[in-house]
Amino acid sequence: MNLEVNIIGAGLAGVEVAWQLSKYNNIEIKLFEQKPVKFSPVHSSENFAELVCSNSLKSEKLENAEGVLKAEMEMLDSLVIKCAKKTRIPAGKALAVDRKLFSECITNKIKLLPNVEIIRKEITEIDLSNPSKIWVIATGPTTDGKLAEWLSKITNGFLNFFDAVSPIISAESINYDICFFGDRYGVGTGDYINCPLTKKEYERFYNALISSQIVKIEGFDRKLLFERCQPIEEIAKTGIDSLRYGPMKPVGITDPKSGKKPYAVVQLRKENEEGTMYNIVGFQTRLKWKEQSRIIKMIPGLENAEILRYGVMHRNTYIDSPHVLDKFLRHKKYKNLFFAGQITGVEGYAESAATGIYVGINIRRILTGEKMLPFPKKTMIGALLDYITSAKELKPMYANFGLLPLEKIIKNKNDRRKYLSNRCLEIMRNFVKNELCI
Ligand SMILES: Cc1cc2nc3c(=O)[nH]c(=O)nc-3n(C[C@H](O)[C@H](O)[C@H](O)COP(=O)(O)OP(=O)(O)OC[C@H]3O[C@@H](n4cnc5c(N)ncnc54)[C@H](O)[C@@H]3O)c2cc1C
Incomplete structure (x- = not known):
C-alpha cells in the first residue's frame, strides 16, 4: 500500500x-x-x-x-x-x-x-x-x-x-496615570490593564462609536455575524447599555486610585511575553482604520494609543x-x-x-x-x-x-x-x- x-x-x-x-x-x-x-x-x-x-x-x-x-x-x-x-x-x-x-x-x-x-x-x-x-x-x-x-x-x-478581530496597541502608549492593573473581583494574576470610564466619558464614547464609519463588506449580512465575536459597533447598536453589560462591563473592578467603581471599563490583555503589546479585549471591529484610531483615543488612558494592528472583519x-x-x-x-x-x-x-x-x-x-x-x-x-x-x-x-x-x-x-x-x-x-x- x-x-x-x-x-x-x-x-x-x-x-x-x-x-x-x-x-x-x-x-x-x-x-x-x-x-x-x-x-x-x-x-x-x-x-x-x-x-x-x-x-x-x-x-x-x-x-x-x-x-x-x-x-x-x-x-x-x-x-x-x-x-x-x-x-x-x-x-x-x-x-x-x-x-x-x-x-x-x-x-x-x-x-x-x-x-x-x-x-x-x-x-x-x-x-x-x-x-x-x-x-x-x-x-x-x-x-x-x-x-x-x-x-x-x-x-x-x-x-x-462573519467574524472580526480586535486591534492591538503598544504598551508604551498606555497612560498608566489613568489605567491600572487588576482582574475582575481580584481573581487571577492581576495582568489585565483596566481603563476606567465615568458615565459622561462612556456616553461620549458610545455616541461616537455608533455614528462612526465602517468598512463595507461584500455580501455582509448582520444575521451571519458569529454570535461570540460580534463587532463592538454592532453590539453598541443594540442599545446604550449594551457595552456596559458586554465587553465594557465594570463588575468586580475598583479603581485603586480613586477607590471608586468605574461606570464602564475597557480591558487590555498582554499580547506577548515581554508585555510590549496589548490587545483590547472584546473590541473586534470593522470600523475604518482612521475611525478606529479616533474612537480608541477617546478611551481614558488610551489618548495616545499607538495601534500596532487594526481590527478587521472577514467572511x-x-x-x-x-x-x-x-x-x-x-x-x-x-x-x-x-x-x-x-x-x-x-x-x-x-x-x-x-x-x-x-x-x-x-x-x-x-x-x-x-x-x-x-x-x-x-x-x-x-x-x-x-x-x-x-x-x-x-x-x-x-x-x-x-x-x-x-x-x-x-x-x-x-x-x-x-x-x-x-x-x-x-x-x-x-x-x-x-x-x-x-
Ligand atoms: C478573522 C478571524 C478571527 C478569528 N478569531 C478567533 C479567536 O479570536 N479565537 C478563536 O478561538 N478562533 C478565532 N477564529 C476562528 C478559528 O479558530 C481560526 O480561524 C483558526 O485559525 C482555524 O484553524 P484552521 O486550522 O482551520 O485554519 P487556519 O489556522 O486558518 O489555517 C489554514 C492554513 O491553510 C493555509 N492555506 C489556505 N489555503 C491554502 C491553499 N490553497 N494551499 C495551501 N495552503 C493554504 C493558510 O495559509 C493557513 O496557514 C477566527 C477566525 C477568523 C477568520
Whole structure:
C-alpha cells in the first residue's frame, strides 16, 4: 500500500494532522502551506498555526467546556496544547500565549519531523483519482481562490459567517496615570490593564462609536455575524447599555486610585511575553482604520494609543458537513478526501486543532490496517464531532456542555458541569488507554 498523505494548510488543524501521523514512520507526509507565497487577509506570519485574532485559547478551568476540551486534547498528545503551555503568558484563568513564540514552537517541532516534507505552495485543485493517495483539506475559514471554487463544486457550495478581530496597541502608549492593573473581583494574576470610564466619558464614547464609519463588506449580512465575536459597533447598536453589560462591563473592578467603581471599563490583555503589546479585549471591529484610531483615543488612558494592528472583519467559509462528510470527517463520495479545522463547521482555535487530532489518528489507523474509531459521544471532542456531522442545520459550533448527552437531571448548574466534566475526562482517559492504546 502507498502510505502517502497530503495535508493542505499548516494551520491549527493541519499541524495536528501531521503531528499525529508522524508517529508512524512508514507514512510519507506532505504538508502544503501557501504562506509566504500567498497570505490570506488575516494571516501575516510565515510560521504555522498562526493565531489570527485573540492570543487566548480560552479558559483552562475544568468547570468550563473549553477547559475540558483542552484537557482531552492533552490526553491525545496535542501539539497545539504542548506549545501553548510552553509559550503561555499570564492571563488569569485563560491559556493565553505569546503568539509569535507559539507559532515558532509549532513550526520548529513540525520541521524536525523526519517523515514530513514541507512544501510552500498554494494548492488550487486536487486529483483524487488515485484512491491510495490520501488528502486532507485544512485550509481554514479564509479558503479562497481556485481551491475554493473547486471545493465548492464537490461540496455543493459553502456556508458562511462573519467574524472580526480586535486591534492591538503598544504598551508604551498606555497612560498608566489613568489605567491600572487588576482582574475582575481580584481573581487571577492581576495582568489585565483596566481603563476606567465615568458615565459622561462612556456616553461620549458610545455616541461616537455608533455614528462612526465602517468598512463595507461584500455580501455582509448582520444575521451571519458569529454570535461570540460580534463587532463592538454592532453590539453598541443594540442599545446604550449594551457595552456596559458586554465587553465594557465594570463588575468586580475598583479603581485603586480613586477607590471608586468605574461606570464602564475597557480591558487590555498582554499580547506577548515581554508585555510590549496589548490587545483590547472584546473590541473586534470593522470600523475604518482612521475611525478606529479616533474612537480608541477617546478611551481614558488610551489618548495616545499607538495601534500596532487594526481590527478587521472577514467572511468565514465552512462546508455543510452533515451532508458532505461522514462521521470521520471524510467526504461521503471521495473516500480518500478528509477535512479538518474550522472549514468543517467547528469554531475556535482549540476546536479546529481537535478535529485535526481526530483526522490524524483515524488516517493513521487506516494506513496501519486498523478500523477507524469515532470518539465517544460523551467526551467533549466526540460530542462536537457528532454535532458537526449530524446537525439538521449546521451552525459554527464551539465546545459547550449543551452538546453532551445527560442521562439524569442535575438541577444545579455547577453540579451538572462538574459531573459532565468528570465524566468526559474519565471516558476520554479510558478511550485513549484501551481503544487508541496511546
Ligand atoms: C478573522 C478571524 C478571527 C478569528 N478569531 C478567533 C479567536 O479570536 N479565537 C478563536 O478561538 N478562533 C478565532 N477564529 C476562528 C478559528 O479558530 C481560526 O480561524 C483558526 O485559525 C482555524 O484553524 P484552521 O486550522 O482551520 O485554519 P487556519 O489556522 O486558518 O489555517 C489554514 C492554513 O491553510 C493555509 N492555506 C489556505 N489555503 C491554502 C491553499 N490553497 N494551499 C495551501 N495552503 C493554504 C493558510 O495559509 C493557513 O496557514 C477566527 C477566525 C477568523 C477568520
